Amino acid sequence: MHLLLGHHGDTCCVGVRARLEALGLPARMVASPLAPPARFAWRLDDGLTSRLDLDGDPTEIAGVLVRGTAWVDPAGWAPEDHAYVQAEMLAATLAWLASLPCPVVNRPSAEIWYRGRASLITWRPLLRRCGLRVPDQLITNDSAEADAFGRRFPAGVVYTPLTGDAGYLVATDEAWQSLADLQQRSPVCLSEPHGATRPACVVGGQVFWDHDPPPETRALEPGLARLAAGTGLDFLEVVTAPLRRGPGVVMVEPMPVLEHFEAATRVLILDALTALLAPVAAAPGAVA
């Protein structure tokens, strides 16, 4: 049995399940595998064993696709109890995923598991080690510093809260004033603006793009593969874009979104994911 850990609307899980089933391999989607009514036992002593009963019988796990963390439904829990149970569930699930002997895509480190989607600036040290260009950035609560940074970019700069997902172009006097007001209360993170984005998806070291990228963008591929290796993730989305000094990375997404890619690319990504989870069955010419 392959387990696809994600909510029912996750198109990655749905697509991979269809492919596994077409190969004659049973697959099951489950949002929180250790949550009731599952019975779970993970034991570390002379050896390392784990057992998961989803339907009363032990589930023989052939591979796992991780598309979400282990969310516990808060219904019926007092808030403080829910926080505790949620933390325990996350802790147990991480250890379980780390110890499974079968293929796990993505097998998270504690840092990836608990940090989730981190801002670009958090990825900078690794991106730099991988030889990947990143937009110039500034963190400041000094409006004069922000103004000086802005003067380098006549088209405006991008304000990106470090604890959020959105980015806001700061280009008008009104926007600069709002930013200055905000800086009275907290440092802000500003980034060099970039051109049109082009997402890349790394699956098991292979890099997938929509259409053929220009050569200077394709030249990022070795760095993108190094990035995926550096994170320990087999499945990674990286958004690239033209910067002043050439193409670079503007976002790293350890939980790739299939909808960011065109239909033909999605097929390739899902095929590659399936091959990672069931390498023998998915090989060309293999008999299911």
Next chain:
Amino acid sequence: MILVCGGLADGVTELVCARLEHSGYAYRLLDLAHYPAGYRVAWRWSDTGPTGTIAGPDWRLDLDAITGVYVRFLGPEGRRPPQGDPEDAAALQLEADAALMALLEDLPCPVVNRVGGGMSNNSKPYQSLLLRRAGLEVPATLVTSDPDAVRVFQAEYGDVIYKSASGIRSIVRRLGPDQLARLEFLRDGPAQFQAFVPGRNVRVHTVGDAVFATLIETEAVDYRYASRDGLDVAMTPMNLPAAVEAACLRSARDLDLLFAGIDLKETPDGDFVCFEVNPCPGFIYYERHTGQQISTALADLLHGTSQAA
């Protein structure tokens, strides 16, 4: 110049500052009780690591002049949040902390400790896997939502304790008849059980390449709460076997922790079993009981006069 990020109301940060002063090492305190208000920051990133400054009430520090950073974040009770609507203020405080963490992650000098290194502490069973890989023995552990599995585990190991699997602090308790009667509640979610390891508690602090081992003797199951149970605690410095010391250093290095608090037990057979690695150890308790120069080693590490592991 050393940068200390913490609050003086916190005894550990206060001790670090006092030790730096005593050692004659220059430092600046970024008082997190008052951050971000009261500080001017300008941190720039281009092709290299960060450059820029932090300016306090009467000082200004270039990032490239920093030889080491000690950081100990405060709980919300120790902070003065940004002004304005409380919900906005809480969000802005998080944003300011995220900015500081981003800087510390990318400074080239020793940082005690970077945030990423401590993440494994949020999952004790996961951390156990890493510790065992580094050569430390770990207790027999069961994480389960199956009451029958607990009964089998207890039948095999006899004396069993339970404690949180996550980073949420819990008191270690023995599994007794009262708990066994409530095992069916496990079906709501897994809990962690461990074979009780008899022996003497040992706390190890690794500071770069330096190792300080402290023997703790008490009748309490969890010595941190001994006084609550009316029991005494005695602490003395001790030497670890070379292999255990090396495994402690390897564990800290694998977890990217320049400073770590490692909880061990020495069994009656002379084996050492590791329970967890704390990425932000409150070492003051051990230093004051034993006189071990943990804070001095930390000061030397931050100043650059000792070798980082």
